[in-house]
Amino acid sequence: MRQLSEEEKSKIKILTEKSVEICLIEPTSTGLEKSIMDATGSVRSYLKDKNIHDFVLQSQGQESKIQVASFFIHDNSLVNSIASLYRPNTKKGDPRIWFKGLTSYASPNDILGILAFDSVLYVINITKLDLHALIQNDDANPLKEIVNTIYNNSNEVSLELLGLLNKVAARGPVPAMLQADTAVGRTLETLLGININSSRNPDYKGIELKSFRTRRGNRKNLFAQVPDWSKSKFKSSEEILKEFGYQRGDDFKLYCTVSTTVRNSQGLILKVDGLVRQLIENSNKPNINDFAVWSLDFLHKRLLEKHNETFWIAADSIVMDGKEYFQYKKVEHTKKPIVSQFDLLLEQGIITLDHLIKRTPSGGAKEKGPIFKIKPEAVGLLFPPSRVYSLVV
Template sequence: MRKLTEIEQNKIKLLTKNQISLALIEPTETGLKKSIMDATGSVRSFLKENKIHDYDIQGQGPENKVQIDTKIYEDFHIINSKASLYRPQTKKGDPRIWFSGLTKVANPNDIVALIFYSGSFHVFNLTQFNVESLLNSSHINPFKELILEINGKTKEIALELLNMLRKIASSGPIPSLVAADTSVGRTLETALGIDINSSKQPDYKGIELKSFRSSRKNRKNLFAQVPDWSLSKFKSSAEILDAFGYHRKDDFKLNCTVSAITQNSQGLSLRLDSDIKQLIENSDNPEIGDFVVWTLDKLHKRLLQKHRETFWVEAESTSIDGIEHFQYSIVEHTKKPIVSQFDLLIDQGIITLDHLIKRNSRGAVVEKGPLFKIKPSGLDLLFPPSEKYNLR
């Protein structure tokens, strides 16, 4: 896809502020003439991640074509349309997508935006469409109604969760479920009726919950992500542990923080290579050197998946009869991280990596990370302006 103009970028920023998730596609002159477009990697990812369609499991040929109701927006009007998603018999079945009636609103190399909501595609020409004017119009129009409905639904879920948190806070300090650093989050999720699991999905109807003690200004967890072992010299957490681990009492472990701006006591550091879009972990041992790799694309996807919308919940910790209790007091509500900032914050040492690897008594290696964490001061750099709420 071609580089977006500044005007097109500003339109996307305005939609992002309104909680709109979208995909972009650039029809070519040949594509418009033949009523065919390639479903690019970003479009396929958008469809798959939002559980709309998975080309990977779709058969080739017209008998496997999938059609989805579509509305094409043209200023104050809507064109009712159908989206066709298919893989032809020829050319290895390269994924294709087409919207009937698209030629009425798009020219070659315009950027077309796709929104999926309530079982239908909502399509408009980002290049030509006056997004700001329609959203600010005093006249009711279909596009404004769509954005307000999506935005309102998102706010409804956030308000529902906020009210639940306020109810929990009003009951006073809650005893910790376990004596552990993670208890502040586990106790809150249990109070909310959320099952404790290792899912990579957000915790509550698309909203991620991150809890922390107000007395600690530690780094905050963003997400866990193992390296891409297929691109790495080391092929497992066990190899990392064997190379850099140490004995503590009866355990053989590696608990350390790794940064791009300094080496730690194990001689480990991070290096961002923007040219090949990789984050690389390096050892100062010349016999080891670079030993694991993450692709930036994967890290960006994890960030967007985990933190599309997040409640960062602050709790006051007190001891009552020898048991830690939590009084949940403040929520910071962030939305839509700025992915391009992630790389910068890694490079500046504001986002770091923690290894938490241990070989247990049975000889099995357990890895709780690697955890990507951000300094508290970095939240405002990674996320657009947030909202804060007092729970009491």
């Protein structure tokens, strides 16, 4: 897929802000002429995740083709279409997708968003439609209606929890139920009727509660994940350090950023293989080539584990007559990322990987990463933005 323009990124961001998950596809002039498009890895993953279609289970040939009800979204109307999902007998049965009437809706190299909602596919011309005007306009239109429905459905539980927190805050300062750093969270969970246990499950109907005293800050990032050594040429961080490390003062280390768009000074680059659903790290040394592999699906899982849905609840700590009280004041609500965007942002060089490997005194290697990072100005392309609520006091 070509590089997205800044305007296209801005349009995708407004969908992300509304918790609308899409996948992207780019029709070529040849594809439009022959009525055929490759179902890329991100498209296949999205359709599977949305329970629309799993190409892995599909046989080759026209007789195994399936069709899904679809619509093209225009400014003020929906136009009927049909999505054809199939694997031809030729070219190893590479998955294909086509929307009836697409040649009248899109031009070559337009960026199209595919949105699955209520078992129907909607096609959004990201390049041509003014998404900001359509979604923010006071007038009703099909896109705004779909987006608002998705947003409201995704926030039902959080609005319920916010109401309960407002009731707690309205009580004023409440006495801490124990003397400990964890008192601020324990006290709140008790007031909400949540059992205190060691379960790793979210605290309230899928939402994790993280309470803190206002004098303490939080830091949010993506995640660290070593390669799948069983599928990699190198079997440890120590081997990577030995091959690509360098001396800096007293340390022998490999501290570097790796992206999909340019080789770094160590000759390293990332490659996204959508066909086999892998992220691959490659060296320009001919005797090395590909040496580390991550499963894209596993990286999606790690991203969701790290950044699911959380209420970060700030409380003022007040000491009266030698006893601590909490006044719960503010909530920052973060939600899980749009995982279908993860692969695209890797391909665009917006998500990168940092190696942080250093040789230990014993001759081994200590690895603080690899850490997957996102450019700060692009966070809104992956995460719906956090919402901050002041609690009723």
